[in-house]
Structures are given as C-alpha cells and as structure tokens.
Amino acid sequence: MLDTTGTPPQTLPNAPGVGYKPQHFAAIMEDPAPVEWLEIHAENYMGDGGRPLAQLRHLAERFPISVHGVGLSIGGADPLDTDHLKRLKHLCDWLNPASFSEHLAWSTHEGFYLNDLIALPYTEETVTRVADHVAQVQDILGRKMLLENPSSYLAFAESTYSETDFLTEVVARTGCGLLLDINNVFISATNQKTGAIDYIDAFPLDHVGEFHLGGHDQDTDDTGAPLLIDSHGREVADPVWALFDYTLSKTGARPALIEWDANVPEWPELAAEAARAATILQKAPA
Amino acid sequence: MSRQSEFAQAILNPDLPVPEGLQNPEGAPAGKRFSVYRNNVAVSLSEALEVTFPVIRKLVGDEFFKAMAGVFLRQHQPNSPVLMFYGAEMPAFLEGFEPVAHLGYLPDIARIELALCRSYHAADTPPLDPTALQAIAPDDLLKTRLHLAPPVHLVHSKWPVGSIFHANSSGDTPPTEMHPEDILITRPEFDPQVTVLPSGAGAFIAALIDNATLGDALKQATITSGDFDLTETLGLLLSAGAITKISKGT
Structure with a gap:
C-alpha cells in the first residue's frame, strides 16, 4: 500500500473546477469566478514545449491543477505501457498537481490505443489486475491516485462483483482514492435499469476525493429502452444535479468538476454551470 | 482469443x-x-x-x-x-x-501538416542572437555548424505544396502551374509558420540538419542552384528563430 505521508501540500478545494480548454485561457486569467481549480487531460500535455505547456505553467501559478489521465488503460489485460507511465511521471514531477486521477476502464490492447474508455467485467481476475495496476501507478508516480467509476452501456455475463464492491475492493487493496462521476452513475443506472440512489448508498463515499459532473446524450437500444451516452457535450442534466445534491448530503462538500469536452461553449456558459455546482456545494453539510 | x-x-x-x-x-x-x-x-x-x-x-x-x-x-x-x-x-x-x-501532392501536404503538429509541440529553445554570427571572422565562418531549433522541419516536394497549403489555409492565390517547392516549418514563438524557400535554400538547410559545416552546406546549395543567396537564407532562419546555437566545426 502506498505511503501517503509525503503527499504534496496543495489539495483541490471543496469548490467547483472545470476541465480546462485552451480557448478559455484569456477569460480564466481575467476572471475565473466561481471556478477555483482546473483539470487537464494528461495526454494533451505530453509534448516537449510550445503553447500548451506555456499556458499550463501560467495556470499552475494561479490555480490548483488536477491531472486526469485518459489513456493509461488501467483495466487492460496487458501490462501497463511503461513509456506512458514515464510520460505521466514526467508531467506530474514537473507540475506537482494537487491530484492525479484515471479511469476504471481499458483503452489499449496489444499496443494499439482505441481512444475510448471501454468497460471490463468485474471478476476476481480483473479486480486483481486493476489493483496491481493502480498500485504500480501509485508506486511510480509516488502519489495517491483517484480511480473513476465508468459509464456503462452493457453488462458482462461473467461479472461476479457489483461495481461498488469492485471499487471498494480496489481501495482496500491499494489505498487509492475514488473519483465519483455523478453523470456516469446516472448513465449506468439508466442503461442498466438499476437505482442511481442505491449505487450512491453502496459507494465507499469516504474515499471520494473529487466529483465529476458532465452532460450526456439520449438514445435508445434495440428494444426501445433508453440508452444514455456519456458525451460531455452539453449542460449537466437536472436528474444528475439532483443526484449530486443527494450525494453531497452524505459526503459534505468536495471538489466538483464540470466536464464539457465536446461542443465546448463560451466561458460564461461554462462558468454558469460551475456557479450551479457552487450553489449546491455551499449548502452541503460541512 | x-x-x-x-x-x-x-x-x-x-x-x-x-x-x-x-x-x-x-x-x-x-x-x-x-x-x-x-x-x-x-x-x-x-x-x-x-x-x-x-x-x-x-x-x-x-x-x-x-x-x-x-x-x-x-x-x-x-x-x-x-x-x-x-x-x-x-x-x-x-x-x-x-x-x-x-x-499527387496530397502526401506532401500531409507531411507539412504532420511537421506543423510536431513543431507546435516541440521543445522551447532560445533563438541565437544574430550578432553572434557577425562576431565570427569570415575565415572561420565556413567551418562553423549552425544548430537548428527543435520546431524546425523541412519538406521537399516536386509539387508547389507550400503554395497549395497557403491557398487552402489563408486564402492566398493558388499556384497556376506545377513546380517543385521546398518548405520550411519554423516556430518563431508559439505558432508554426510555413515558408516556401528560395532556390537552393532547401538543400542548404537539409545539409545543416545533417550537421554539415556552413561551408559544406553552402557547397550543397550551390550545386543544387545557380542563384542560391546565403545572406537571404541566413536572414530568413535568424528572423524565424530557427537557429539556436553556433559551434566551431572541427
């Protein structure tokens, strides 16, 4: 288990953050309110220099930064990509971010990267693999990581764990924290015809270091049943806000991120989503 | 499986x-x-x-x-x-x-776009102060080596790909006839630039990239082109921040 005695002093505030987009740089530097921290996708900052790293250097002087990896393939059957781990370590050592997080999913197979967060079955075999990979990441980065719950579209016949039990087990084995994506909970519950509240009630909430809030698209499956797609391309849906409110009533305020990655709006619209999160965070129990 | x-x-x-x-x-x-x-x-x-x-x-x-x-x-x-x-x-x-x-020119357009992308993310290096070149005695100058910045790339083409690129990115007039072009990609600060090189400059810069001395690069350029202009090409490289270091050749 990771020794966390040397964790960096800076942490994410229990306030709204947003996923950083370069087109918002000037607006954020001028007036970020109510946004108090920023999240970047690690893979977009793995060049050697130029504008992306220059902007990040400026932002990191003013804001706590969360580094969110999207390409490590922690649920992959193959060993973790050591070149990619080195790139992550290089970025985290340089930036010393307030948080590092990745996904309970896989995306790389036999050396090829599919650029999607693909679900995995929840079995003894996969819990061991994921825990080993999380431990390896924490060991190499020298910091605790947060693992994010996925959005799911289908179920695996071979699963023997519920997702919440699976995550609880990974936490127990590795000492990692969790990133609870409220939109993903709502998507998965709708798509799997399970209860979103039940999921939150079963979730190991004590270990949540960050929330994600994003928008989803609506579709239907072959039977006409609702099929929600995790698109991050619009405002957060009302039932997701309600679920966030419910969750905070149990956890109190924690860092909460607005994710808007496609059809990215102008800054005022994104800031308005963050303001909505701020309102809910402010009335949460201390 | x-x-x-x-x-x-x-x-x-x-x-x-x-x-x-x-x-x-x-x-x-x-x-x-x-x-x-x-x-x-x-x-x-x-x-x-x-x-x-x-x-x-x-x-x-x-x-x-x-x-x-x-x-x-x-x-x-x-x-x-x-x-x-x-x-x-x-x-x-x-x-x-x-x-x-x-x-036929599409592959070379793709080469330019790949070079622009690599250039955008390449390492930052301070450009050479132009006076450093002037400080070198003319006899020694041809023995020096010029080191190009990480964002610098060169694309040789038998098509006018630089002109086609500009016509389709900044609305310049498209080329009216097919001719070869050598294209230099530089990054003065953060935004990579595409420059159609004058005659002989492509061979000159290719030799610099291969770590040739200034004298050998000049030879390559003059073999390729009868009207290669060293001053013009050095001025182009210096003003684009494409040279990072000058070293004595041995």
Whole structure:
C-alpha cells in the first residue's frame, strides 16, 4: 500500500473546477469566478514545449491543477505501457498537481490505443489486475491516485462483483482514492435499469476525493429502452444535479468538476454551470 | 482469443458479431449497446485526424475526409495514447489510396501538416542572437555548424505544396502551374509558420540538419542552384528563430 505521508501540500478545494480548454485561457486569467481549480487531460500535455505547456505553467501559478489521465488503460489485460507511465511521471514531477486521477476502464490492447474508455467485467481476475495496476501507478508516480467509476452501456455475463464492491475492493487493496462521476452513475443506472440512489448508498463515499459532473446524450437500444451516452457535450442534466445534491448530503462538500469536452461553449456558459455546482456545494453539510 | 482481443476486433470491424456474454438489463444480447464503443472509437479517432490534417480535409472535402479517415483508422490505430502525434502513416497511406491517386501532392501536404503538429509541440529553445554570427571572422565562418531549433522541419516536394497549403489555409492565390517547392516549418514563438524557400535554400538547410559545416552546406546549395543567396537564407532562419546555437566545426 502506498505511503501517503509525503503527499504534496496543495489539495483541490471543496469548490467547483472545470476541465480546462485552451480557448478559455484569456477569460480564466481575467476572471475565473466561481471556478477555483482546473483539470487537464494528461495526454494533451505530453509534448516537449510550445503553447500548451506555456499556458499550463501560467495556470499552475494561479490555480490548483488536477491531472486526469485518459489513456493509461488501467483495466487492460496487458501490462501497463511503461513509456506512458514515464510520460505521466514526467508531467506530474514537473507540475506537482494537487491530484492525479484515471479511469476504471481499458483503452489499449496489444499496443494499439482505441481512444475510448471501454468497460471490463468485474471478476476476481480483473479486480486483481486493476489493483496491481493502480498500485504500480501509485508506486511510480509516488502519489495517491483517484480511480473513476465508468459509464456503462452493457453488462458482462461473467461479472461476479457489483461495481461498488469492485471499487471498494480496489481501495482496500491499494489505498487509492475514488473519483465519483455523478453523470456516469446516472448513465449506468439508466442503461442498466438499476437505482442511481442505491449505487450512491453502496459507494465507499469516504474515499471520494473529487466529483465529476458532465452532460450526456439520449438514445435508445434495440428494444426501445433508453440508452444514455456519456458525451460531455452539453449542460449537466437536472436528474444528475439532483443526484449530486443527494450525494453531497452524505459526503459534505468536495471538489466538483464540470466536464464539457465536446461542443465546448463560451466561458460564461461554462462558468454558469460551475456557479450551479457552487450553489449546491455551499449548502452541503460541512 | 482473449476477451479484450475479441472486443477490440469487434469494435474496429462492424461486420464482426458483438462478442458473446455482453448483455442488456434483461440478459439478452447487448446488440446496439455495443455500437456505442464502435461509434466512440471511430468518431474520436476521425476527429483527431481532422485536428492534425485540416488542409487535407479542405482539399478533399468533409464527407470524403470522414470516409477516408474511417479507412485509415482501421488500418492504423494509434500506437500511443498521446493522440496529438496520431497519423504519422498518413503520407504513405495517401500515396497508396487509389481514390486520391490523381492528387499527387496530397502526401506532401500531409507531411507539412504532420511537421506543423510536431513543431507546435516541440521543445522551447532560445533563438541565437544574430550578432553572434557577425562576431565570427569570415575565415572561420565556413567551418562553423549552425544548430537548428527543435520546431524546425523541412519538406521537399516536386509539387508547389507550400503554395497549395497557403491557398487552402489563408486564402492566398493558388499556384497556376506545377513546380517543385521546398518548405520550411519554423516556430518563431508559439505558432508554426510555413515558408516556401528560395532556390537552393532547401538543400542548404537539409545539409545543416545533417550537421554539415556552413561551408559544406553552402557547397550543397550551390550545386543544387545557380542563384542560391546565403545572406537571404541566413536572414530568413535568424528572423524565424530557427537557429539556436553556433559551434566551431572541427
């Protein structure tokens, strides 16, 4: 288990953050309110220099930064990509971010990267693999990581764990924290015809270091049943806000991120989503 | 075949059946639910290619580009999660892609766009102070080596690809006749620039990239071109911040 005695002093505030987009740089530097921290996708900052790293250097002087990896393939059957781990370590050592997080999913197979967060079955075999990979990441980065719950579209016949039990087990084995994506909970519950509240009630909430809030698209499956797609391309849906409110009533305020990655709006619209999160965070129990 | 191999192949090839054991909430086969992954992968990789190859996209049209990207991404998946460098195989792919065989300059346009992308993300190095060159005695100058900055790239083409590139990115007049061009990519600060090089400069800069002395590079340039202008080319490199260091040749 990771020794966390040397964790960096800076942490994410229990306030709204947003996923950083370069087109918002000037607006954020001028007036970020109510946004108090920023999240970047690690893979977009793995060049050697130029504008992306220059902007990040400026932002990191003013804001706590969360580094969110999207390409490590922690649920992959193959060993973790050591070149990619080195790139992550290089970025985290340089930036010393307030948080590092990745996904309970896989995306790389036999050396090829599919650029999607693909679900995995929840079995003894996969819990061991994921825990080993999380431990390896924490060991190499020298910091605790947060693992994010996925959005799911289908179920695996071979699963023997519920997702919440699976995550609880990974936490127990590795000492990692969790990133609870409220939109993903709502998507998965709708798509799997399970209860979103039940999921939150079963979730190991004590270990949540960050929330994600994003928008989803609506579709239907072959039977006409609702099929929600995790698109991050619009405002957060009302039932997701309600679920966030419910969750905070149990956890109190924690860092909460607005994710808007496609059809990215102008800054005022994104800031308005963050303001909505701020309102809910402010009335949460201390 | 392992579970993830089966999954990956079915994602990339929509003609393959959805893997067994994937279910909807009633325990029936997942069907269309699996298509979410197929769609996400194809659309996101295609969008990554659109970001890197905007001029190729403009030249072939949006609809054609999407279809072509679909063929490309099924032949060449990214070999790294760092997608900013995805598409390195595009020039070779275009050379062999029959539907664009009549657009012989496309592979070199793709080479320019790849070079722009690498240049954008290349390491920052302070440019050489132009007075450093003037401080060297004329006799010693030809023995020196000029070190080019990491964002500098060179593309040789038998087509007027620089002119075609500018006509389709900044609205310049398209070239009226086909002729060879050498293209230099530099990055004065953060934004890479595409420059059509004067006669002989391509051979000169290629020699510098190969670590030749200034004298040997000059020889290469004058062999290639009868009217190579050393002062003009050095001025171009210095003003674009393309030279980072000068060292005594031995």
